[in-house]
Amino acid sequence: ASTRRGLTVDVAETRWEDIGGLAQIKETLRRAVQWPLERAHTMQRLGIRPSRGVLLHGPPGCSKTTLARVIATQTRASFFSVNGAALYSAFVGDSEKTLRAVFRQARASAPAVVFLDEIESMVGKRLKESVGDSVQERILSTILNEMDGVDGAMDGVLVVGATNRIDMVDDALLRPGRFDRIVYVPPPDLLARREILAIQVKRMALCSDVDLDLLAQRTERFSGADLANLAREAAMLALRQDICAEEVSMADFDKALLVVQASLKEDVMQFYE
Ligand code: ATP
Numbered sequence: 001a002s003t004r005r006g007l008t009v010d011v012a013e014t015r016w017e018d019i020g021g022l023a024q025i026k027e028t029l030r031r032a033v034q035w036p037l038e039r040a041h042t043m044q045r046l047g048i049r050p051s052r053g054v055l056l057h058g059p060p061g062c063s064k065t066t067l068a069r070v071i072a073t074q075t076r077a078s079f080f081s082v083n084g085a086a087l088y089s090a091f092v093g094d095s096e097k098t099l100r101a102v103f104r105q106a107r108a109s110a111p112a113v114v115f116l117d118e119i120e121s122m123v124g125k126r127l128k129e130s131v132g133d134s135v136q137e138r139i140l141s142t143i144l145n146e147m148d149g150v151d152g153a154m155d156g157v158l159v160v161g162a163t164n165r166i167d168m169v170d171d172a173l174l175r176p177g178r179f180d181r182i183v184y185v186p187p188p189d190l191l192a193r194r195e196i197l198a199i200q201v202k203r204m205a206l207c208s209d210v211d212l213d214l215l216a217q218r219t220e221r222f223s224g225a226d227l228a229n230l231a232r233e234a235a236m237l238a239l240r241q242d243i244c245a246e247e248v249s250m251a252d253f254d255k256a257l258l259v260v261q262a263s264l265k266e267d268v269m270q271f272y273e
Helices: 023-038 040-045 065-076 086-087 096-110 135-148 188-202 212-217 226-239 252-257
Strands: 003-004 005-011 053-057 079-081 112-117 157-163 179-184
Touching: 003 086, 003 212, 023 040, 023 053, 023 065, 023 157, 040 096, 053 065, 065 112, 065 157, 079 086, 079 096, 086 096, 086 135, 096 112, 096 157, 188 212, 188 226, 226 252
Parallel strands: 053 157, 053 179, 079 112, 112 157
Antiparallel strands: 003 005, 005 079
């Protein structure tokens, strides 16, 4: 991976099976993204205007970034990732230049996925009283120009946006032909937590007393990222106690549960429920 002013190009393989839960969302995305990327020419012949963008929104740590990566690797598309906060802090004028360069590169290497992470920090809602030429407005119009494209130039390029706060995203981005598919990525329920835990411990030597069903029950309001942290913490505890630790035990998970906190508390979830 290379990082330059908020732009990352990454080719690490990620698969649908690496994401626990979200069965229906995975299916919706598979249909929404595989066709425009893999059948761009057929769709054009049939006069179907492919979706330019998919916006993933929902609470933090619930696999929006991972979904975008899977979309790219599973369609063999190149993956370009731009982080909103990093982009916004770039030198004046550089943000738009970087964005245009990303889209140019993406078009040249189509099929491609352009991932715009933390999109609300790039293009928050415009304040009524704001006039003229703020950085945010220039970034917004750059994205709109690139997404609107000309004469199907965007074919084979899918824009995937992600945000924790869709209420703060400018409405102009949500119009048809732009992010016309909006997908809510919810926090994991009991079954999803069980699946995520199973994925996270797959490469760990586990003691037979580790009860993933019980852990799933005890991790209400944990995000996928919290569950990944929990598994990592349990393994670290096993390592710390015993220099020749062979397995991670339920006792390690019990101790890890005292350290790793659920991040999807009410104050966070108020934006989604
Ligand atoms: P943020 O909004 O904070 O950027 P995000 O929604 O983009 O978060 P990811 O970055 O995809 O979330 O998730 C963080 C990590 O949590 C992943 O690298 C993965 O290890 C784990 N994770 C999250 N959700 C899942 C899931 N459904 N299945 C497996 N692992 C998950």
